[in-house]
Amino acid sequence: MKVWQVGPKVKRDEIVKILVDKRGLELKSIRPEKLTLKSVGIKTVAVKKAVTRIKRAIKDQETVVVYGDYDADGIGATAIMWEALHGLGVNVWPFIPHREEHGYGLSIKGIEAMIAERRPSLVVTVDNGIVAHQAAKKLVQEKIDLIITDHHQVGKKLPEAMAIIHTTQLCGAGVAWMVAKEMNPPAAQTSLDVAALGTVADMMELKGANRSLVKYGLPKLRQTDRVGLIELYQEAGLEPVTIDTYAINFLVAPRLNATGRLSHGLDSLRLLCTHDRQRAKELAQTLGQANKDRQSLLQVQLDHARLKLGVKVKQEKILVVADEAYHQGVIGLIAGKLTEEFYRPSVVLSIKGEQAKASARSIPGFNIIEAIRTAEDLVIEAGGHPMAAGFSVEVAKITALTERLRSVAEKELDEEKLQPVVRVDCEVEAKDISLGLWKELEQLAPFGVGNPRPTLALMGVTTAQARPVGGEGKHLKLRLKELPQAEAIGFNLGALLPQLTSGRRVDVAFQLNKNVWNGRERLELKIKDLRLC
Known part of the structure; x- marks a missing residue:
């Protein structure tokens, strides 16, 4: 049973202000190019050391490797750093480790494979490296300099490196973007779309600098010149103008992640960086198929895990x-x-x-x-x-x-912490629910971790009609007497149908959505939870 935590009952004209104050949001986000290293928790001295070393690599025509990761954030961070360094004239190559052959992050096996491909004199990690002590020692033995850029939590001590650029306030792509901004501002502007993608995909809190990167990066994603992303949108059935945080989380990022999960993440990096339209189309198809394979494999192995755990799912914490x-x-x-x-x-x-x-x-x-x-x-x-x-x-x-x-x-973990919670921002009156309110709430976008789409509640409202939808009646469509202009949908709530007779009073926790069909706009309530009165 879910526990409801309900905010105050508020008037129509108070809703947005209360949400902004409660979440600590700034509706007018600072533009990304105005973000400072200090404001995101990055030490300026570390970036200066890294830039000085990179300038020497340019002067001496050294080979540099950007050592990335195989998830969407790591792939994006690799693209950002590679493009910034390549734009400066660095002889730079990307390296994405293979999940099964090399393991996660900067590893001895990964370093050996990298050296076998091309021996660099400088390695720049992105989205990894902050706990890679043995791998860092291996690079010292190989007389290869190391610059770490990462956002994961540090251990008891830091690895040995020429410079460590670290903050937990940003994702890996965000850290790479801040470094790129210091080295090559034009390249950073071009890669803001990828920084936004990585920030959403890595489930960062969309406040402060992350909100800035995503708010200004989303328009870049919608209007991207990256042929790989354009082809990926098409493969996923996405209209570019509709790209939002939901589309990134559930359609774009899973495809970028899929190759790194099942084969090799290098194809996802190629998709982000290619300028060849035909190659982009082929890569988009590869990523799409990998995602389908991943979905099938996940379902089979998830079912196996449920069976293997058995009663432990209720007994163990x-x-x-x-x-x-x-x-x-x-x-x-x-x-x-x-x-x-x-x-x-x-x-x-x-x-x-x-x-x-x-x-x-x-x-x-x-x-x-x-x-x-x-x-x-x-x-x-x-x-x-x-x-x-x-x-x-x-x-x-x-x-x-x-x-x-x-x-x-x-x-x-006590029993209270193990109870799922429905967090309701505020209780509202049915008369206040309208497309106008939906539009006002959209001012809080982009929505995501730390700033979810607002959840509102109507208390003691009356069911007018309820019917099952979806396979085996798994989902629920509902109309409320007090809200005839809107339909409500409750995913995975079909089991409640027998209790929702006409005239039954209920409490409804929901999010407001707008549906557009044949040019007509309609209001929809996406039910988060429903309680019988």
Whole structure:
């Protein structure tokens, strides 16, 4: 059962002001080019060191490698940094590690593969490296200089590097964009679309600098000159003018992520950077097919994980499941789905030989990376954020690790924290619901983490009509007596239908949407939850 946390009942003309104040938003965001390093938590001295080293690389015609990551944020960060350096005349090459062959981030195996391709004298990481101590030592041994740019949480000490450019306020693409802005402002302006894409894809809070990057980056994404993105939109059935944070999260980013999950992320990077229309079309088709394959694989392995966990989904405060069948490319998605469905922190491990790769997702109130770090004696180079993390572990230590994590969860998670919460921003009157209100609420966009689309509530309203929709009547269409001009839809709420007889009074938590059909605009309520009075 979900717990409702309901904000105040407010008048029509107070709604936007209350939301802005509550969320700490600035409706007039600073333009990205005006952002300073200090304002986003990046040390100016570190950037100056990096720029000085890069200038020397230009002067001496050195080979430089941008060492990226295989997710949408890491791919975007690689594109931003590569384009900025290439625009300055640097002899620069990108390197995207292979998930299964090289593992996550800057690794010894990845470095060996990179050197085999082309031996650089300077490596610049993006979206990784802040906990890569052994890999950093390997580069010292190889007499290769290292500049780290990353946003993941630091460990107890920093790796050895010529410069470390770090902040947790931005995503990897955001950090790369800030560095690009200092080195090559014209290139940064060109890559603002990719910075916005990475920020949304990596689930950053859309406040402050992140809000700025996305607010001004979205128009660039809608009008992009990148033929790869144009072809990807077409493959996904997207009209460029409709690109918003939802489209990025559910249509664009999954396609960019798919190749890195199942094969090699390099094709996603090629798509972002290519100027060849035919090549872009081919790459877009490749990404689209990889995404379909990823969806099929995820469903099969998620079903397996549910079966394997069995009754533990209700008994345990943290879910841990390991199997040789799980593909490393989808374990993060499996963990996310388990956490969403059962409202528990989840850890999913893919076993290969004597070692397992793990991906973890969490719920508010439980810092998953700190929980994992309580088992530093058991895991291998854990990294991540409070809500998502990854690590490796020897198969022989999985049982001990599971017990350690269960112990932490038992201490930190009480029953209240394990109850899903419906957060309602404010209660409103039915007479205040209109397309005009929807338009006013759109001032708060872009919506996403930290600034979700506002959830409003109508209390004690009367059902006029209810009917099932979707396969097996899984979803619910509803009309309310007090709101005849709008239809409401509740996804996965079809089971409530027998109780929603005409005239039944209900509380409805919802988000306002606008539907356009044949040129006509209609108001729609997207139901988040529904309570019987």
